[in-house]
Amino acid sequence: MELICPAGTPSSLRTAVDAGADAVYCGFRNETNARNFPGLNFSPEELAEGVTYAHRRGAKVLVAINTFPRAGAIGLWHQAVDDAVKAGAAALILCDIGLMAYTAEHYPGTRLHVSVQAAAANVDAIRFYVERFNAKRVVLPRVLSVPEIAAITRGTACEVEVFVFGGLCAMAEGRCSLSSYATGLSPNMNGVCSPASHVAYEEQHGTITSRLGGFTINKFGSGEPAAYPTLCKGRFRTDLSTGYIFEDPVSLDAATLLPGLRDAGVTALKIEGRQRSRAYIENVVRSFREALSALDEGRPIPAGMLRPLSEGQSNTLGAYRKTWR
Amino acid sequence: MTPSHTSTAAFPAFVSAALRPLPLGPLQLFLSAVLRRIVRHHPRIFDRLGAHAGKRYGLAPSDLPFAFVLHTAPHAPRIVVVRSLPERLDARIAGPLRALIGMADGSFDGDALFFSRTIAVEGNIEAVLALRNAVDDAGVDVLREGAAVLGPLGQFGEALMRHQRNRSTADRPGSTASGSGEASSWN
Incomplete structure (x- = not known):
């Protein structure tokens, strides 16, 4: 399974690559990505530099353009797609069907990943993105159990990526108000x-x-x-x-579920936290790189090591194990 | 191993008591020189601060008898040492000096320090995040910059502080005493 890691700044990107990321995802310094926080994100030039750094070390860079364009302002989102492709992004992470259509039409050779913001949570929805826009991967929303994920991977040839650590959206993403x-x-x-x-x-x-x-x-x-x-x-x-009422202040940590996610046919594991520091990224990426090595070698997977970095200083398996049912 | 963010060691109370009667002038001169070096080596900080360049931040080490006012004006940044922070500031960040330095050099995560209540923030939170993210991207090694200002004596002091920091970090469960120091952070 691939390890997909966050980067909010060029330094974080380098940190993630050095810590063992297979791919790093990031966004531009504007409202085209879902982590539009002050002091974060990349200029087109910084992205190109980051891509070069990652490629030299065998890692990929994925660009999240995962907000829904405002009416009358589509140019900003089209420009983001153009800049990401020009910088050499290995894939674009998109949620808006209009933007997917633009990308598929103008850049048919670019890999398209369906963002978690699209909330594609069933085989029919994923099939639509694959057939209509040639999507190669879907990032599943954090509302599915492991057996439900396994059912989806059996029903589609599309690669499946799931979150394994970080801030936990308790709602259907892209639809929360x-x-x-x-x-x-x-x-x-x-x-x-x-x-x-x-x-x-x-x-x-x-x-x-x-x-x-x-x-x-x-x-x-x-x-x-x-x-x-x-x-x-x-x-x-x-x-x-x-x-x-909805959820305790906790962070997701699905390290102990890695065997089940592998058996469910998951292609990639995503770490949340583009808004977090280099210290967070280095520790979390190294921890999951070690967990994947342990998984490959049949060793026990360390658990609970990342609690100090977690919201509320505690962790949950979230919907992967739906104890409330 | 992941560093503990719950117990960033503070200076003992006697250190604060010993420093309290000292005049602030020498420290003011030293920190101004350190800031000049940081700005010279990390000019992109102001780019990342964006609209928040020019904001006034209060930095309050909870284990020392003085605080700092950081004015992030791009062409004339300055830091002022004060006995206590003034009222009119854009934002305040308080916590042990080690935590504040560790956030700057990338060995601590700011959100985690906030979660663990090691640090506290008040005021314009946008400005706080902009500063935190800009400094984290720059990777400001405060100890090294300070040591450079002091010359050979500073290099000895830097080595001593890093040794102390790594030793205390290694003593804590779940710590990573590597690279430039300990690990932990806030937000």
């Missing part, structure tokens, strides 16, 4: 979930209050691990109780 509701900005259209421009932290007597767009998302008591101010992982008071 929680961030838009609170801030007017969303990962789907603007490339930002819970944008920093709308985030506020306030500390009083050891308690941190996190707010998003004026909504109180959580309060962390003294010494309690903190988390991102996302609505889906907020702690709310209702008539029934106070607690996490």
